[in-house]
Amino acid sequence: MNVELTLNGEAVSWESEPHEFLTELLRRHGLIGTKRGCESGDCGACAVLLDGEEVPSCLVLAAQAHGHEVTTIEGLGSWERPHPIQEAFVDGTAVQCGYCTPGMVIAAKAYLDRKGGGPLSEREARELLAGHVCRCTGYVKPIAAVLRAAEALGDPRSAGEEERA
């Protein structure tokens, strides 16, 4: 069967088997930023945006993405222009082994987009990361990074363009 979707803004049409999950489909095509930590929906390492909503791609059949928009970590920022959430994780030393980082960044992106600006509480930052297992950081710095990112994104002057101090 053929799965047609909009991936990171571009239309793609990929061959897939009915039993294939979205994680597998993406990784087969080189989108390796989407990680496998449990393949049972319990760790968040495989998070992607499906029509802007965060989903664990290990529980989404590739076929379910047919006709939808999928955004992966690769679609968020680039070497030249990292997304402000990515910048905040990097600058805040919130990345240790980094295996959980793409999923956490995706989670923050989904939440902040949905919220559409305004200040973020610490509680909200904790809750949006709650489905994301990280055995390295103890969550202290990822929570702080999400709060910093929200601040940066909420500030119309920065809008992700400027060098962050």
Place this chain on the structure above:
Amino acid sequence: MSQDWDTGRGSMGEYDRFRVVNRSRRRVDALKLALGKGTYTDDIAHTIDGLLHLKVLWSPHAHARIVSIDTSEAERVPGVVLILHHGNVPRVPYTTAGQGHPEPSPYDAYVFPRKVRYVGDRVACVAAESELAAARAVAKIKVEYEVLEPVFDPRRALEPGAPLVHDEEEATGICGYDKSRNLVCEMKVEHGDVDDAFARADVVLEREYEVPYQAQCPLEPHCALTWFDEDRRLVVRVATQVPFHSRRILARILGLPLHRIRVIKPRIGGGFGSKQEILLEDLPALVTLRTGRPARLFYTRQEELRSARTRHPQLLRWKTGANRDGTLVAQELEVLANTGAYGAHALTVQSCTAGKTLPLYVAEAYRFLMKTVYTNLPIAGAFRGYGGPQGFFAMECHMDEVASLLGMDPAEFRSKNLIGPGSENPLAKALGEGKEGPPQRIRSCEIQQCIARGKEAIGWERRGTFPQRGPLRRGIGMAALMHGSGIPGVDMASASIKLNDDGSFNLLVGATDIGTGSDTILSQIAAEALGVPLEKIVIYSSDTDITPFDKGAYASSTTYISGMSVKKACDKVVEQLKDAAWEMWQHAGDPCERSSLRHEDEHVRRPDGKALSYAEICLSTFYEHDQHQIMDHASHMSFECPPPFAAHFAEVEVDTETGGVKLLKYVAAVDCGVPIHPENCEGQNEGGAMTMMGYALSEDFVFDGGGALLNDTFRHYKQFTSLDMPPFETILCLSYEPSGPFGAKSVSEIPTDGPGPAIANAIADALGIRFRKLPITPEDIRRAWRERTEPAASAS
């Protein structure tokens, strides 16, 4: 404190001169990882043509002899290429423990055992064109088992007549091995006249403690890819903490000359000790050797929880003799540890249980008795903390109990008895790495500062003032800690460095960054030593063909040992740079004093203000005059093992109606010498402590009656999440360790030692009930609270 012994205090002025170390720079790999571009082991699998996928058949029995294996039906599954099992793979005894040679662990493992020893032991392995085909074939392998009586309780394992886990002929290195027992190893260490000291002590207290299994849970499961390169050498790309040990042990298992194997460590998604193990790379390696094709094995989370490694469960008995004035007189620790089905790290983890704990307090006499036994349960091994968390739970709970017996404040009682700068470690010799260890004497030590500042941060003076009524009860607890920095006299690391014609440097290290940040730390050390910005260091780590040797990422050794090898190599290159600059000036007819040259800001400078940049020097030595490559290498091994020190504090609120424990605040004050990257040190503290908050309150292995792990998913194995993590404060208490690179000692393992006892002590403070077994669950608390408050109800 002795006069001639350098405790580092004289070097504290160094702090002000640091430019790159002791600063929280952007980690060198962080942006790549945040962009999703870090390539972990499995991230190249989609680019490998003809890759075979492996699936393992695991034992459903805790203890059974394999009578026969019938693979005929499995072989007919389309796509199946090879099926391995004990009948077609040579039986070579080895240990999966990724330790230095000779490993101080018994050779009691086989690629495929003839007798399975726990639920999750290897039985067979299928290689097929797809994962699905491999899984289908695994389900079609027919195995006839002769089921044997299992043994699960470590006390029972020692009884005469208990089922024997290892009765095979070939095993070696099982200490005191005698086939009638399940004893893996035992130790008896004494210092001073223990019985006499106890007899003279004013008070003697003896208590028993118990700690459970715990799973490392690196978010990246174990994974290995293997293939032949164009010279038909075996390439092994594996999620490992120990690439050089992996190569050595693989050569032994596979019967290949070591030089025919190349082990590559790519990005690693966490290890915490579980990847200090030659856990799975032997299987794809065998498939590649037999088929000539690339092969891949990627553990599922369930396999990871059932069949990888764990923290050794222990029963501990602690006995203390003290005088009424609060002076400790004697300490005795007896440990009965369960290593599960195989003995990886059995001796060394348990010897660290004593080695990391007992010397923290000065006493006249010490005794350590230890037995480690086999059972038919999951295999224990290396886990961040390496025996420390077990011992500190017992000791630091016990210190609170002794303080309370003496009517003393627990912090004051500890402070009175702690070791300090200049103290000798009386047990260092007896508790070496499977052999006699070098003597140890403390240089840098700021534990008193850790306690003082930690008390202030948690509000220690509030302890004992909380209202003793209502369903919610508050309490504050603490623990004092120390750990080590590397294995003295054993761990060796090396680095090489070369200059490029833009003044940058290639730094090659055997050290293995598994997410710890060591690529950044080692680059910072190089940049500081060379006098260049961090961006001028290009680091490449751990590839057995390319980088020099390093023992691997374990024993809190990378900053201290590997870091020193980097610093030494850089210091040598600085001398070469000065020689070359001197020679250039000489050649240009503008001579100077060699000894007057300084290096700083990417230049070699003379007192008269003239300077040559590293780029100019490199261009000259490449193309013009006295042509040579400026490069050098260095190795480092230390007979010293400077302990980092810490004091942890927890404030809890216990709901006596539900038994729930809420952590209100956690403070970790640590003396890790000079923190090379302060935010990274904080991160190590936060992550290490969080893992162990789970150990204290929620993580445990639940088995069914047949020894099968029931909570083998992330949904049911309860780690702390972002919602559970309390407000956390790390306090870096600076010291300067004279034997470490730029004053540094280790930081990664010590945070794992604290949460168990600090939280248990806080709960005891809140409820007046002492829990001596981890995890402390709501059920335990409810039961104990009911027994205390409604004795009649619990009796009925």
